[in-house]
Amino acid sequence: MRSIALGIGISSGVMATPATPRPSLILPRASHSRSQTGAVGLASGRSAATVSSRRNFVFVVNPSGANGRTGKQWKELLPHLRTRLADQCDICECITSAPFHAIDITREAIKDGADAVIAVGGDGTLHEVVNGFFCKGSPVHALDQGPGHSAALGLIPLGTGSDFARTFNWTNDPHEAIDRIVRGVKSKLDIGMMEGTDGNPHFFVNVADIHLSAKAGYFASMYKRFGNLCYVFGTLRAFWGHSNRDLKIKVNGGEWRTIHKVTALCIGNAKYFGGGMKITPTVDPFSGDLEVVILQDFKWYGFLFELHRLYRGTHLSVTGVSSIRVQSIEVVEKEVSADIFVQSDGEHFGFLPTKFSVLPGAVDFFC
């Protein structure tokens, strides 16, 4: 492993802690592999960057993913990864120490010239890494690279649900993921953007959703010990006291219209959420648009009855389900109420109105 300077959570098998303020994460271009044990000055990192064509790949690992399985699997995987990538690049291993740490790690890595940032964990980790590609709504750039340089995004899916990987029919086999990274084939991946009243855009790569499904995601996190069943339990729990709501939507900047008795409104950049529910079954994350699936007037027993269709992605023909392709959609409540939940790739927000739009081909993605 090549020498990597660490300011924030960079380590080789060591749990890193976020520091405030966070110093720069520096990726110097040394010519040999070794474990990182200390910080290297920015100047030396920059000057060395001009003389080597080796690439810096930063792996952002959530040790707590999949109830701790991610951390264990990663330890076993690392020697194999080092062997496979030894010829072409240097590996920087960053272990997250808390929720949202992956965002900071990613931002610092990109600023310091990383050629790729690879999320190792579940959809939550991927979501944070994707959000680290942006800051205050704009893409993060390397400080000392030319305008042509951009960091690529990668994924080693080792989470509970790993829903994003399902869109590509990828398994949870990390060796296959490493093969993809070694192969180096990349495509321009669309990224979803969500804007709300907090004034800060948030990004999603998988599915953002409003109302029942978002509430279900919130409750599912309490049942993670049951694996993917947590999402079914979470949904049933969310139906408790739930009332379907009238929402107003505006598609692609057109006219406002009211959608009655909305159970859930889901905006997919990719196909799956909830541990294998194929909620937005026709979307393609390389197509430049989003699929919006609206569920209207569902009760808990109807949900249970149609659940098998949701897993197969055949629910679009069910009464009360509609699907549209959009570049943007704005959503407001017809009447203000306190119980509308919003989530983006599983992260929860407490605000409406909300605008969702797509950033076509925003990130190079190993696939």
Ligand SMILES: Nc1ncnc2c1ncn2[C@@H]1O[C@H](COP(=O)(O)OP(=O)(O)OP(=O)(O)O)[C@@H](O)[C@H]1O
């Ligand atoms: N060191 C940490 N300790 C506790 N939580 C963490 C840590 N690092 C990251 N997290 C949080 O753990 C959450 C869940 O992680 P992740 O998505 O990787 O696994 P998962 O929930 O098992 O998988 P999936 O989302 O695919 O179901 C992330 O949203 C992240 O905020």
